[in-house]
Amino acid sequence: MKQTPMASSPSSSRETILPSIIIGAGMSGLTAASKWHQAGMSSVILEKSRGVGGRMSRRRSEHGNFDHGAQFFEVTDSSFQQQVDRWQQQELIRNWSRGFPDLSGQVRGPGLPCYCGRDGMNSVLKDLSTGLDVRTGQRVERIFRQQDLWAVETEDATVYQTRALLVTAPVPQALSMLEKGDVSINPRQTSALARIDYEPCLTLMVALAQKVNFSEHGGLWLSGEPLSWIADNASKGLAADVASMLTIHAGPLFSRQHWETDASEVTRIMLKAASEWIQQEPLAAHYHRWRYHQPVELFPDRMLVINQDPWLCLAGDGFGQSGVEGAYLSGMAAAEALPD
Ligand SMILES: Cc1cc2nc3c(=O)[nH]c(=O)nc-3n(C[C@H](O)[C@H](O)[C@H](O)COP(=O)(O)OP(=O)(O)OC[C@H]3O[C@@H](n4cnc5c(N)ncnc54)[C@H](O)[C@@H]3O)c2cc1C
Structure with a gap:
């Protein structure tokens, strides 16, 4: 398995752990990335498509x-x-x-x-992505825990590690990435998330x-x-x-x-x-x-923090409000939920 951009043991390569990773370069993901960028925190944004925009392509x-x-x-x-x-x-x-x-x-x-x-x-999303580290053509296959970090594995078996992970893919896709990595979610949240189709x-x-x-x-x-x-x-x-x-x-x-x-x-x-x-x-x-x-059905809140440390959060238009405005507000809420 290829480990990028750090060595395989998190304890031996703390300095190369990514400050944050965002999965998805749509409205919610880029809104959060831009907010963190303005606050001085860098993110790597992994996007499976060839360009930014998601459903605003x-x-x-x-x-x-x-x-x-x-x-x-x-x-x-x-x-x-x-x-x-x-x-x-x-x-x-x-x-x-x-x-x-x-x-x-x-x-x-x-x-x-x-x-x-x-x-x-996608005009606004192209603008939001200026200066951000967006890596396109990177389909995430699974998310798993590696000691006190989150590990994100892409289709080509590259593994990225971080202490702060935001997932903005549509909820069924997000759940599939978590299931493949055996990430457990509390059962009440699981059933609310499973209803979001x-x-x-x-x-x-x-x-x-x-x-x-x-x-x-x-x-x-x-x-x-x-x-x-x-x-x-x-x-x-x-x-x-x-x-x-x-x-x-x-x-x-x-x-x-x-x-x-x-x-x-x-x-x-x-x-x-x-x-x-x-x-x-x-x-x-x-x-x-x-x-x-x-x-068809929404999660009641604008985002869901699955784990505080290491931080894992789900966001997107399935949370709180649908549509472009809902995705923007969800991305904002997720960015603000990350503790300093
Ligand atoms: C046909 C259609 C018409 C619409 N019309 C309107 C409208 O008129 N007005 C309105 O307000 N809303 C409309 N919407 C909804 C609006 O587009 C969405 O609510 C909004 O764009 C969602 O943004 P998001 O960031 O939550 O999700 P997305 O835009 O879906 O972004 C998620 C990103 O995650 C990426 N991703 C998914 N899985 C992976 C993976 N495994 N690895 C890496 N990346 C991954 C996706 O490629 C995508 O870029 C429409 C949607 C569609 C499809």
């Missing part, structure tokens, strides 16, 4: 860019509003719309500003030569099944060399039923269901399966 294509996960975010919390104001001053985000209509033409919800990234939903979301990204005008807002809530949402990324100002770049989300029922269905068949069904708005032959269609869209 942006997808590049030959015709332009798509936000294929989170579409926008709203603000209800005053501390998140302060952060959002800073992002707006930095021109990382913009106010896309005040709500979006449904099929009856009524704008759903309270009409709060719906913010999106200037250059994709997430809806899947099948997603289609479609490039079109002719502009579609399904809503002056640029996004439209659909009936829910088989499709729940359609939006034109061009209306957000994302780079494109064609007229319309649509993101289409399927509903949870359809997504569960067709999770294993062949991609070309799902593409065909979703295009047919959206034909009323598309009305032309697409230039290109890309398909993505999101296993973790949003939690």
Whole structure:
């Protein structure tokens, strides 16, 4: 087994133990990392994907860019509003719309500003990650205890050690890493965590030569099944060399039923269901399966400290509040929970 960046015995290499490790470079993980960075504590962030963003990723294509996960975010919390104001001053985000209509033409919800990234939903996360030690392509397989440290083993059998470990992967993935390393959690917490499941979301990204005008807002809530949402990324100002770049989300029922269905068949069904708005032959269609869209049930608190010393904490949008705002607040709460 490869031991990086320290020797195998923690007692013989105390000076090389990492101050903190964060698993996941999405909103919650990068928020916590940035908060610790500002306080003078360094972190290594291990991320399985090729880039930062998690479920706020942006997808590049030959015709332009798509936000294929989170579409926008709203603000209800005053501390998140302060952060959002800073992002707006930095021109990382913009106010896309005040709500979006449904099929009856009524704008759903309270009409709060719906913010999106200037250059994709990951704009703020790319900015947050500046100066941080983010290691992409590092899939964590298991977490285990090595004496008074936490050890994190990646797919390529590299082992990192730390006294402070924050896990921000969706809860079922976090639990799997802990189970593989025989980390015990108190049974009451285990049953609360086991209840946190997430809806899947099948997603289609479609490039079109002719502009579609399904809503002056640029996004439209659909009936829910088989499709729940359609939006034109061009209306957000994302780079494109064609007229319309649509993101289409399927509903949870359809997504569960067709999770294993062949991609070309799902593409065909979703295009047919959206034909009323598309009305032309697409230039290109890309398909993505999101296993973790949003939690069906939440953990009641914004984060959960599993162990104080060495410190182990779980956070993310499964804790306290779902969505982008919930992930931000959870990352903040986790960062603040680490004792000095
Ligand atoms: C299709 C879709 C639409 C959405 N729409 C909206 C919306 O419009 N508004 C809104 O507010 N929210 C929306 N959301 C939800 C929002 O994207 C999430 O709540 C938020 O991004 C979660 O952030 P997070 O940091 O908690 O988790 P994530 O973004 O999932 O970050 C966790 C990170 O951990 C990494 N990871 C997982 N396992 C491992 C491992 N073993 N090793 C290393 N790294 C690992 C993942 O790759 C990921 O980058 C949407 C989500 C989806 C999927």
